[in-house]
Amino acid sequence: MKKTYLLLLILILITGMALAQNPADEEYIKAMTSNDPCQRVQLLKDYVAKYAGKGTQYENYAYANLCLTPCQTKGIQDTITYGEKALTVGGLDDFTKCQVLLVLGGLYIQQGQNLDKAKTYANQAIEIGKTNKTKEGASPDQWNKIIGAGYFALGSIAEKNKDTSGAIDAYLSAYSFLKDPKALAPIKRMGREYYEAQNYTEAEKVFRAIYNLNKDPEMAIFLAQLLTKNNKNDEALALLKEAYGKKKNGDIAYSIAVLLAKKAQTDPSAVNEAIRYSLEAAFLSPKNSDQAMKMAQGLFFTMNKDLKYNEIVLAIQSKAKDLEELTQIFNERFGNKSEEDLSDKDKQKMKDMLAEIEAKKAEIEKLKQQQDMAIAKFNQLVEETKKRLGK
Numbered sequence: 001m002k003k004t005y006l007l008l009l010i011l012i013l014i015t016g017m018a019l020a021q022n023p024a025d026e027e028y029i030k031a032m033t034s035n036d037p038c039q040r041v042q043l044l045k046d047y048v049a050k051y052a053g054k055g056t057q058y059e060n061y062a063y064a065n066l067c068l069t070p071c072q073t074k075g076i077q078d079t080i081t082y083g084e085k086a087l088t089v090g091g092l093d094d095f096t097k098c099q100v101l102l103v104l105g106g107l108y109i110q111q112g113q114n115l116d117k118a119k120t121y122a123n124q125a126i127e128i129g130k131t132n133k134t135k136e137g138a139s140p141d142q143w144n145k146i147i148g149a150g151y152f153a154l155g156s157i158a159e160k161n162k163d164t165s166g167a168i169d170a171y172l173s174a175y176s177f178l179k180d181p182k183a184l185a186p187i188k189r190m191g192r193e194y195y196e197a198q199n200y201t202e203a204e205k206v207f208r209a210i211y212n213l214n215k216d217p218e219m220a221i222f223l224a225q226l227l228t229k230n231n232k233n234d235e236a237l238a239l240l241k242e243a244y245g246k247k248k249n250g251d252i253a254y255s256i257a258v259l260l261a262k263k264a265q266t267d268p269s270a271v272n273e274a275i276r277y278s279l280e281a282a283f284l285s286p287k288n289s290d291q292a293m294k295m296a297q298g299l300f301f302t303m304n305k306d307l308k309y310n311e312i313v314l315a316i317q318s319k320a321k322d323l324e325e326l327t328q329i330f331n332e333r334f335g336n337k338s339e340e341d342l343s344d345k346d347k348q349k350m351k352d353m354l355a356e357i358e359a360k361k362a363e364i365e366k367l368k369q370q371q372d373m374a375i376a377k378f379n380q381l382v383e384e385t386k387k388r389l390g391k
Contacts (some may be wrong), residue, residue, distance in 0.1 A: 027051075264299065
């Protein structure tokens, strides 16, 4: 047993010496241990220039690292050439292969060339990542990044091909693996570009996808605006109400109130609902508070047919003018005269005019009471809203 162990140890030492004395391996190790990326690139270039095609064990990794190592003096075409060579030689571990696939795909996308090949490479990286992620002892985070990067590349390719739906699906898949908000940046950019180009149909697709992902209130408002531009007011209302039902947000309440106020112009049944959302916006949306309260007042007092508030206001103004004119006539006729100066006919006329003045005052007071009742009803709605919102 001791002799066998000693023989095995001697063989290991001999093999180690042989590896250490292998010039090709030593040159590769020297290149890879360089801390300067550009020096590493140059040493790897020297390595492949000297040993390419001679069966050295690190030739494939030399090409791979020439592709993956960043260096300002290395051109894009060099990176592509070395990456393709690494894939052709083969024998790379899965993680390194995925890195090469993604770098090559990214460069093809950047150039707008070989998009079919870039798509193939991205799909290969995704499949390799999914396979390795489930293996025992695997690092899920590491493979999730590979898978997410693959989907991100597919999103870029779809975008280049003007495939909005495909780009959205791919970018959202990338986000689901990467869990990085930056992965959503291209979708938001696409949406803004469509919006600025007044292509509201495509913009709607983009922002609906983003809203469905995170249910963000601001996104709900913006998506509703897009829907209204596409003459989908009822759909916009449903979307905003859904968002508001999940989280009471003043800006959403205000947006709902605006849409309902427009609807109330032709559909009186929408008035009360519009008032309710206007009042809630008045207490929940600091930036829209004043405008929301004015809108609630306008809707309540001008569109509530049962109150007849406008008619009351106009009647008060008319009767107040009549009272003013009647009082002026009375003062001009009787203001400077004593009772002794008046004839019986004048006295009767004065009595009749005083009675008429008092009657006008009574009519005005009755109308003001009706007005006060309407105001009280509105104030009651305000208090009910505050109570409902816990204000």
